[in-house]
Amino acid sequence: MTRSFDLSRTVLAAVAALLAAMIALPVGWLLVVSLTAKDGGVTLANFVALFTDPTFVDPLITTLIIACSVSAICCLVAAPLGWLVARTDMPFARTIRMLVMASLVTPPFVGAIAWEMLAAPNSGLLNQLWRLLSGMPPDEALFDIYSLGGLIFVISCYTFPYVFILVANALDRMPGELEDASSMLGARTWQTARLITVPLALPTLLAGALVAFLQALNLFGSPAILAIPAGFHTLTTRIWSLFQFPPKPELAAAASVPLLVLTVVLLRAQAMALGRRGYAVLGGKYGAPRPIRLGLLRVPAVALALFVLAMPLFLPYAALFNSAFSRVASRIVGPETITLHNVKFTFLELSSTMPALKNTFLLATASATLGALLALMIAYIVARKAVRGYRALGFLATAPLAIPGIVLGVGLFLAYTRPPLALYGTLWILLIAFVTIELPAAYQQLGSAFHAVHPELEEAGRMLGATRLRTLADITAPLLRSAVIATWCFIFVATIRELSAAVILFTSETKVLSVLIFDLKESGDVGAIAVLSLTMVAITTVVIAAANRLHARPQSRPA
């Protein structure tokens, strides 16, 4: 590289220091504290307690059971659904694909609250309906959402879309010729599906299973809402409980370590599973795959898809709207009973709503701006190999992927409750947490955007006499604009719905929307919870829609 990029060393040092403060410091303190005894000496006592005390061992086992079950259920649901949508002539396939992806807009803890409204043993709407139809006495219940099974079900509802997207996209990209070649050799449609399509999609499904496992492993909201009333803990809720009075941060630190290690190992496994997916990266001109004709099975296929969609989407939203506009959440709202009472109460009377909304918007805007800028800088440095050591930067930017939100929360708590940076109790610590959590995805998005901008486009500018900075402004920036805006929106949305780190790091002055909803659970104000949840989903939807519209706008006029 030429010497004209004089700032390179300074920039590199600044970015590296920032990343270290965001990642190395919390993880470092986490490890140090977990190995420190009360008197300051080095000890393994915290880990001994972790693996002998039943109040730690049971949550660990429960968490593994949940993660395995969720992973299996997600694959069983997502694989057939993904195949139906991507490879068959099922009617409304595009709509169904869109709706599955739309169900991801729901924050998992909002989904859990909605399912409480639907399937709590007494007040649950589905249980009431069942009692009405069967004439059972009021203490009988068909569903009990406060159970291990209920928890697994709810987590699966909001995890299977991830697996679905992976599988459907992989099936989309699979060259049609691979199946045609099998047909030419005499294989029937179903033989081809079994011998060619499924084996080619298997690595993706394996990766999907690992994604689901990780999601279930590190989720805090749903277990906190459903497992604690049921009288059991998962690893994440147990870590959180150690921050309740009297706080035991050293045990929380120790309990975070297995979560961290497991996540790192599983991410490695996932990268390996996806790395073997060789067919996706092959170049050349391939035809689009021919859809498989379902014939008479078309109607049952749509019915199945709609039934699956009812679980994360139709039923929960029906319950949320019902609670938001009804005086009593456990009654179905009718034309006479519909009321705006809950909306008024939430926005006008509830004193914590406005500060929480203000904090949320402030944090989301700051995190999105800071995160997008940081990701842009790192993506540029890595994509154009602008300074020595660019590889290390790329690695650091992806590293937070391996740190579960709650673990990062614990780490940041430990790192920033002590001098010189006593940030605990301020919005800064939440800002650091959110930027750190969203950095990997933002960096990956912008990194692939840089990949799409051929380096020769920049070199052509340099050859015509433009400096590096001028080239960035004239050529790179306009080409990346929509990607940067999309990344900004992505971080904004993700920050609004973040709960697991926020729940460790918030104080009464720095409450955000997600924490407010979680807190209202204690007071049992279902109407306000429903209104706030719908508000959060509405904001999210609007921002995502705006980002999509921008992203879809073509770079040049159509031919």
Next chain:
Amino acid sequence: MASVELKGLSKHYGAAVAVDDVSLRVEHGQLVCLLGPSGCGKTTTLRLIAGFIEPSSGEIQVGGKVLSSSSRTVPPEGRKMSMIFQSYALWPHMTVAENVAYGLKIRKLDRATIESKLKAILSTARLEALAERYPGELSGGQQQRVSLARALVVEPETLLLDEPLSNLDANLREEMRFEIRRLHDQYRYTTVYVTHDQAEAMTTADLIAVMNKGRVEQLGPPEEIYGRPRSEFVARFIGGSNVLGATALDESRVSVAGGVLRTTGRTLVAGRSVAVSVRQHEIGLGLQSPSAETENRLRGVVTRQVFLGATRDYTVTLDDGTELRVTTPPGQNITPGQSVWLHLPAEQCRALAEE
């Protein structure tokens, strides 16, 4: 405009050597082709000239000024060069006119000058009608012409071309070869042109530098490269050549497959092994035993024959198993299995340099 001179230019990436001690002088207004297979270092050499990378050792001078050395490299924007990229690198968010005028705007020319220069180059490149289109709306050939126009409009001292025709289909490629040569004759920029296609190099270049493994194997005008290859690599890479393993008998004669060939090219040392190249279409093929003359005649059996329309392509196996490819006029039809005599004229048998 100025001459371009590379002096002992090398580029290492760790232990890997991409460019190895290349020295080359391109005179003012000359067009030099760097020709070689992929991985031979030609593109790295071009990017060194452009200033995108720094040399590990050696230097690059343009018009007597040092632009690149291992200690100091003038950045690309300071070199008064233009480059045509393999991908064309047209900016998708700018129209044809905006793409072409970009370099003029960077040079802070006034609006009227930009307008007139833009108009002139668009008409030379036959692009007037497309000025307001976006690159995504153009065909490959049109994109190529835009990239030429964008590079030429700034009147560079040096023009660099990186495999500019490799993304075009065969007909268009042939047309653009002549187009590039025509524009070169019109503007006479000192030009360095990188390609792996020998026909492209033959049509466009004043001088060809054949590159292999980071080195220049031979530098010369197209006729010389074709007619007098100095190494086995050049002989094989340029045109179809048979390369025979032989043993020198004296200063000019060698023994091969039981026969004796008189060769040209260099003075031989008796007893040494030597490689001899003969082009396919310079070998005579006949059924009859030739006259008393025995030198430069070899016996063989036709093992394969293909009719190619304008020519026939024979494979002849000599007594010791060596296979020779021979191209003859289409009228001469000899079926496989027949014995033939080959005539390899002495002036076409070139003894190659020892590797």
